[in-house]
Amino acid sequence: MLGLGSLEAALAVWLSLAATLLCVVYGALNWYARGKPDIVREERTVVVRGRQARTSGEQAEETGKHEGQGDGK
Amino acid sequence: MIGKLIIIAVYLCVVFYLGYKGWRETTRTQDFMLAGRGMHPFIMAFSYGATFISTSAIIGFGGAAGLFGFSLLWLTFANIFVGIFLAMVFFGKRTRRMGLALNSLTFPELLGRRYRSSFIQGFSGMVIFLFIPAYAAAVLIGICRMIEVGLHLPYNAALIGVTLILAIYVITGGLKAVMYTDAFQGSIMTFMMLILLVTTYSLLGGIIEGHETLTQMAHLMPEKLQKGGMQGWTQGATFGSPLWLTIYTTIVYGVGVGVLAQPQLAVRFMTVSSDRELNRAVLFGGVFILLMTGVAFVVGALSNAVFYQMFEKISIAMAKGNVDKIIPVYVDRIMPGWFSALFLVAMFAAAMSTLSSQYHVGGTSLGRDFVEKALGASRENSIAVNKIGVVITVAAALLWALVLPMSVIARATAFFFGLCAASFLPAFLFALYWRGMTKAGAISSMVGGFCISMFWLLFVHIKEAKALGLCELLTGQPTLAAAAPQGSWVWLLQWVDPNVVALPFSFLLAVGISLASNRFDSEHLDACWRNF
Numbered sequence: 001m002l003g004l005g006s007l008e009a010a011l012a013v014w015l016s017l018a019a020t021l022l023c024v025v026y027g028a029l030n031w032y033a034r035g036k037p038d039i040v041r042e043e044r045t046v047v048v049r050g051r052q053a054r055t056s057g058e059q060a061e062e063t064g065k066h067e068g069q070g071d072g073k
Numbered sequence: 074m075i076g077k078l079i080i081i082a083v084y085l086c087v088v089f090y091l092g093y094k095g096w097r098e099t100t101r102t103q104d105f106m107l108a109g110r111g112m113h114p115f116i117m118a119f120s121y122g123a124t125f126i127s128t129s130a131i132i133g134f135g136g137a138a139g140l141f142g143f144s145l146l147w148l149t150f151a152n153i154f155v156g157i158f159l160a161m162v163f164f165g166k167r168t169r170r171m172g173l174a175l176n177s178l179t180f181p182e183l184l185g186r187r188y189r190s191s192f193i194q195g196f197s198g199m200v201i202f203l204f205i206p207a208y209a210a211a212v213l214i215g216i217c218r219m220i221e222v223g224l225h226l227p228y229n230a231a232l233i234g235v236t237l238i239l240a241i242y243v244i245t246g247g248l249k250a251v252m253y254t255d256a257f258q259g260s261i262m263t264f265m266m267l268i269l270l271v272t273t274y275s276l277l278g279g280i281i282e283g284h285e286t287l288t289q290m291a292h293l294m295p296e297k298l299q300k301g302g303m304q305g306w307t308q309g310a311t312f313g314s315p316l317w318l319t320i321y322t323t324i325v326y327g328v329g330v331g332v333l334a335q336p337q338l339a340v341r342f343m344t345v346s347s348d349r350e351l352n353r354a355v356l357f358g359g360v361f362i363l364l365m366t367g368v369a370f371v372v373g374a375l376s377n378a379v380f381y382q383m384f385e386k387i388s389i390a391m392a393k394g395n396v397d398k399i400i401p402v403y404v405d406r407i408m409p410g411w412f413s414a415l416f417l418v419a420m421f422a423a424a425m426s427t428l429s430s431q432y433h434v435g436g437t438s439l440g441r442d443f444v445e446k447a448l449g450a451s452r453e454n455s456i457a458v459n460k461i462g463v464v465i466t467v468a469a470a471l472l473w474a475l476v477l478p479m480s481v482i483a484r485a486t487a488f489f490f491g492l493c494a495a496s497f498l499p500a501f502l503f504a505l506y507w508r509g510m511t512k513a514g515a516i517s518s519m520v521g522g523f524c525i526s527m528f529w530l531l532f533v534h535i536k537e538a539k540a541l542g543l544c545e546l547l548t549g550q551p552t553l554a555a556a557a558p559q560g561s562w563v564w565l566l567q568w569v570d571p572n573v574v575a576l577p578f579s580f581l582l583a584v585g586i587s588l589a590s591n592r593f594d595s596e597h598l599d600a601c602w603r604n605f
Contacts, residue, residue, distance in 0.1 A: 003284030004143055005291065005307035012146035016367055019153035023359020026158065027352055035166065035348030039603045040174045 077224060077414035084261075084418045085238065088254050088425070092242030095250025102455045105247030106178040106437055107344050112252060114350040118357035119259035120252040120426070121341045125156060125332065126262075126365040127427030128215030128420055129208075129486040134366065136399040137324065138373030139388035140298065142287070142306030144320050145370040151329025152366050157358040160333055165342040165351045167505040170604035172343040180336035180434075181442040183343075184497070187504040187601055188515045189593070195447025196519060198438035200496055201336050204489055205438075206466055209431040210473030211485030215397060216424030217474070222401040223417040232474050239425055240467045243432045244460050251429040252344065258422030263361060265419035266368040268412060269404075273372045276379050276407070286378040293377075293387055306374050315568040322570035323487050331490025331572065334497035337434040369400070376403045383407070432470070436463030484536065487570070495522035495575035499583035507587075508598045514587030522579030529571035538567075 001010045099105050112120075138145040168183065177183040181201065185194025217231040224231075242250045277283030284307060291305025302314020310317035332338065345351060376388045376399060384391065384406075391406070392398040404416045440462030444450045450458065477485065499518045503510035530537045532544045532553050539551045550556055557563035 003281040003288060003307075005288040005305050006309045008309040009143035009146065009307045012143060012150055015150040016146055016153060016363060019150055019158065020359045020363040023153060023158055023355050026162070027354075027356020027359070030352035030355075031349075033349060033352055036605075038170065038173055038347075 074224070076411070077417060080414050080418055081421065084421065087257060088238075089242065091253040091257055092246045092250040095242070095246030095248075095253050098249050099247045103178065104249055105456050105459060106441065107340065108248040108252050110173075110344060111346050112344040112350070114345065114353035115357055116252055116256040117341060117345050117350060118354035119361060120255035120430075121161075121338055121354065122157075122358050122361035122365065123255040123259035123262065123423065123426035124337055124341070124430040125152070125335075125427075126362060126423065127212045128219070128424040129212050129427070130366050131262075131266075131369040131420065131423055132215040132219065132397060132400045133211065133486060134324070135369035135373035136388075136392070136396040138370040139376050139392075139399040140396060141303065141310070141316070141320050141324075142308075142374040142377075143370070144309045145324065145374070146367070147321070147325045148329055149363065149366045149370055151325055152332070153359050153362045155329055156332040157355060157362055160338070161342070161351050161355045161358065164333060164339070164501070164505065165354075166348050167605065168339055168342040169345060169348075169351065171505060171601055174601060174603045177343070179437050179441050180339045180497075181438060182446070183339075184500055184504060184515070185442070185446065188500070188510075188512045189597065190512050190516065191446055193500070193512075193515060193519065194442050196516075197336075197497065198442025198447065200492070200523060201438040202435050202443065202462070202466065204492055205337075205431050205435040206469035207473050207477075207485055208489035209428055209435070209466070209470035210477055212424050212427050212431070213470060213474040214477060216420055218397055219401050219417060219420045219424075222398065222405055223413060229475070232471060235421075235424070235428075236467060236471050239428050239432060240464070243429045243436075243467075244463050247456075247459075248340075248344065248433055251426075251433050252341075254429065255426040258426040259361060261422045262419045263364050265412075265416050266364050269372055269408070269416070270364075270368045272408060272412070273375050273379065276382075277375060283375055283378060286382075287375055290377060290381060290387075293381065295387070295389065306377055313565070315565065318565060318568035318570075322568070322573050323484075323491075327487045327491040327494070327570045327572045330498070330576070331487075331492075331494040334493045334501050335490065336438070336493065336497070337430040339501070340434060372403070373400060376400070376407075379403070379407055428470075432463050432466050435466030435469075436460070438462070439465060478540075488530070488537070491570060491572035491575075492523070492526050494572055495526040495579050498522075498576065499580045503583055503587070508602070509587055509592060510583065511587045511590045511592055513590040514583045514585075517586045518579045518583035521582040522575050525578050526571045526575035529574055533566055534569070534571055535567035 002013060004010045103109055134145060134148065171187065172183050175183060175186040177186055181194045181197035184197055185191060213232060213235060216235055217228055220226050220231040221228045242254065274280050274283050277286055288305065288307045291308055294303050294305055298316065301316035302311040303316050304311060310320055342351065380386055380388050380391045388399045392402050404413055408416065437459050440459035444458055445455065496519050500515040531541060532538055535552050538544045544553065545551050552567050554563050554566045
């Protein structure tokens with residue numbers, strides 16, 4: 001009971017510590033796990049003479065465009 | 074005093090440097106709104122944690138722990154398990170993936186595009202913009218009370234000074250500046266809370282000894298709190314009593330669950346580039362939250378034992394009846410002078426990290442989601458429109474801070490968390506997990522949850538209903554349940570948080586209306602699910 005006056009209080013302390021441990025273990029076990037690659041990637045924009053222009057009207061596909069490679073330059 | 078000023082000056086220099094760095098790196102709308110979607114997991118986790126945990130948690134809820142004791146540790150458990158683990162693993166990953174698939178830059182935009190509804194985006198944006206200033210004001214009040222006690226500056230001068238400092242870097246640097254400064258501020262907070270914990274237990278002779286001392290002080294619990302159901306700081310409250318209902322329905326449930334639908338937190342899931350960053354953030358975030366709310370609540374409760382040993386007074390008496398002053402007074406009277414200066418900086422950091430995010434999300438909700446989407450304004454000058462939105466949010470928060478009463482920090486935080494949960498949680502959860510959720514289901518859940526929450530607040534929940542006075546004006550009673558026999562379940566409803574009623578109602582509407590209305594075509598759903 002950790003010197004606390006009720007099970008209600010002691011349980012709150014133990015569960016807080018257990019939840020933290022869960023987070024640490026989960027994070028450590030999945031440290032390198034990227035998950036399934038994104039099919040759709042960010043719509044990129046490039047800055048041309050202080051103005052923004054899209055690289056593509058649609059979002060770039062996985063194998064597609066990166067910043068500065070699109071058709072909006 | 075000179076030492077305190079030097080430390081604060083150094084701290085502000087670093088903050089302004091990071092704000093400048095954020096401004097330099099902000100060239101695109103995506104940078105201003107989502108920090109370029111490429112944040113480091115440590116920065117993301119500490120930014121998430123420092124936004125989540127502010128002076129509200131440390132000063133407001135820490136002060137509440139000075140009244141209610143260790144029962145508040147249930148909120149720490151909820152903060153870690155729900156606010157970090159469930160939020161990042163089950164909400165964060167899908168939010169990031171769907172946000173990318175739908176090219177959404179804000180939380181309302183994600184909901185609006187998922188449900189193909191300008192109304193949803195505009196309504197969400199307005200709810201956030203209208204109510205986040207009240208939450209921001211509560212945070213602002215917390216840090217300004219600290220400054221008032223620690224630096225002996227006039228309260229109103231502190232309000233204006235802090236607001237100006239924050240406004241400069243949020244308006245110029247956007248989310249990059251906010252997240253860089255958050256991570257720095259979170260690091261300071263971690264270090265200070267560790268010192269606070271170790272010192273407090275040392276003063277009481279150890280962990281078990283400290284707890285036992287507090288356990289033996291149960292008879293010193295103020296009479297008013299005993300009548301409300303409190304048995305002691307480590308004994309908890311009597312089941313079903315008004316204070317038990319306040320602790321568990323408003324503080325633990327309202328804030329603990331409400332975190333899942335916080336727009337300023339959800340948007341951070343979209344600032345990283347893959348699941349790997351979120352996995353790592355779970356580790357950092359779990360430890361960070363334990364060191365923040367866990368320490369604040371333990372120290373808040375134990376402050377009664379320390380104060381009693383030194384001054385023969387309990388915490389609320391030392392703070393002259395103001396819950397929000399328990400932690401500031403504890404640091405000022407109990408902790409060494411050098412710590413007082415550093416802790417002030419840590420609290421400054423805690424407040425600024427949360428405030429900057431609140432200003433940012435309030436501003437983008439007004440600019441991006443309401444003006445641009447709902448009103449159909451041009452996106453030619455998107456960054457400028459969002460900056461104006463931030464300016465208006467900052468001004469609204471300052472006005473709220475000038476008019477809100479004392480001891481309001483914890484309550485205002487719980488109010489915003491609860492309102493967000495009732496309005497957004499079902500629509501957000503089902504947006505990520507249920508292809509059968511319809512536009513009509515989402516709209517009715519959001520509007521219904523919001524309306525029930527506001528009704529309960531204005532007509533049933535005694536704290537707000539009595540203060541606002543609308544129920545009294547219309548019915549002659551402070552609440553609709555006030556006339557019920559004392560001790561009956563109807564009478565006890567006055568201490569039940571709005572969220573206890575509004576959230577289940579919102580879920581029922583979401584499911585019921587979705588089952589009875591037309592589903593989205595599979596082409597749209599496939600587009601939403603592309604990245605899963």
